[in-house]
Amino acid sequence: MKNFDASSCKNCAWLPLDNAGHLYAGAHLKNWSRTFRVAAVLDEDVKPDLLQQALDDLSQRAPSYFVRLRDGLFWSYLERTDEHAVVKEEDNLPYRPIPLTGNMQPNFRVLYCKKRVALEIFHAVCDGSAAFHFLVSLLTRYYELQGVTISDFTNALSCADTPTAEECGDAYRKHSDAEVPLRNPKKPDTYFRPEPTIPRYANVIHGVMRVEDVRRAAANYEVTVTEYLAAVLMFCYLNTADEPVTSPLRVSIPIDLRRHFDSQSTRNFAYMFDVSFDPKGRTDVEFTEICAALAGQVQEKSDPAILRHEISANVKTQANPLLRAVPYPIKKLVLRQNYKKSQLAFTTFLSNYGVLTAPPEVLPHIRRAEFVLGDTPYQPFNVACVSVNDLLTLSVGASHPDRTKQQFIFRFLASEGIDVRVESNFFE
């Protein structure tokens, strides 16, 4: 066992956290860690023994996931763990925080319930794209163990291969530019209303729709699907607010940097930007107005030059020698404050994974996919979506029982001519 080594990450004992990982690691509270969930609904009931076997087989191929957070003197880090028995039957609410102390298990769990396989993972380990990649790789191995021959491993990890330094390394550092000047961002004016939360309460409502219906609805307003869903969220906030909204509505959207930089990272490599609309206190805002304001914002903010500048500034801040010399308990206080600040800078969060891809022999077995962002102590309401096999699932999570916003969102989508099927973890 040795520390991180670019030539043999298969056997490394620990990994330094990446740029985003530091923020999530520092933000965790005594009973809360930033945990999100990705899931796939299969065409038959899950076989738990095979799923556990598949996970065991994958541990050597995907070492960067089999880690747990540990505190060091100057930074926390991810320590490899050989404890893999984390496949369990689901018996609790979704996206419960992953416990970071008290056991030797990796910072994720794999849950099954009838036909659903869910991966719930601590965000310091990886982002949504890497989590879906891991889930698809797990399912691929699961079907391999059932005798299915996989012809193309483009979209999944093969247990026959070895992990690469590219996969396990810090992609932010690799793609940053040392020459970028440091910035001092000002807190933007944002509409934000704290909502009551119930600890460890999670109400998820999934809306299943045809991808084609959503694309057509977005095309009617000449916006992308992400911009369209962000507009629906903003329209929802405008129509459910108790008073006129006088500050800009900001929806934070993560962008998968792998799609803009050449990276195979199996860890965090996403960047959060926001799209905004200022209603200026008006109560007669039309949906078309919001769409018109958002049109092109996602495209504009995903410019690779801008993205490189942003990630470089973040990496440079972290590389500051003075900051590096500060003991970790003190850094943690600062990181926690930074995380809180980053959460309060947005009205809400929306994550659109896009289309889930898998090997051709596995894809027909996946009936639909689900992506639930999970709550934070500051943002109890969250929205994410993913599509597979022509079905898009929009999942709305909330850590309180009020369903006013969920009702508005799905009724609005239905009024747009989209056929919506609603399912929830709380149902009668």
Place this chain on the structure above:
Amino acid sequence: MRCNECNVDLGESYHICPLCGAKAADEPAHLAGVEEAPYPDVTKSVEQLWDPDRPGKAVFRVTAVLAAALAVFGGPFTCGFLAPALLLISALYYFFSALREPGRLLHAGLSSLLTLLLSAALLIVVLVRHVAAWPTLLLCVFAGAFFAVLCVEYPERMRAQLAAVLHH
């Protein structure tokens, strides 16, 4: 099943719409070919709290603070004998708590290093106050020897663990 208030399809087993609470209507779904994917009934499950921290670390921390206070403010006996004895007992408890699982061996190594540093600090206080130094010296030797044995026995793992903890 459908909710006519919300104009959405519902799962086949739904009696009530999860959005508005209206009674579900037994009508064909608009979105054909989608099967229900139910969640478990969690009303029966026991609330699982956060896994507790192992007690070893907390006991060690509290005793270390207590030993430091006794060494600085206590009389010669407290400073020279009681403080190192307390630190030794808590360190032993921490080691054995850490050694209960094979994977925790490295953490035992780190705790011995921490004890070595703490007992060295204690030794300085003892020497400054001109009280009996040999119990503290004994503690230093014990922690140092334990750490040295682990380093000799598991050099690669100890090196990696130290690199992880000290990386900046």
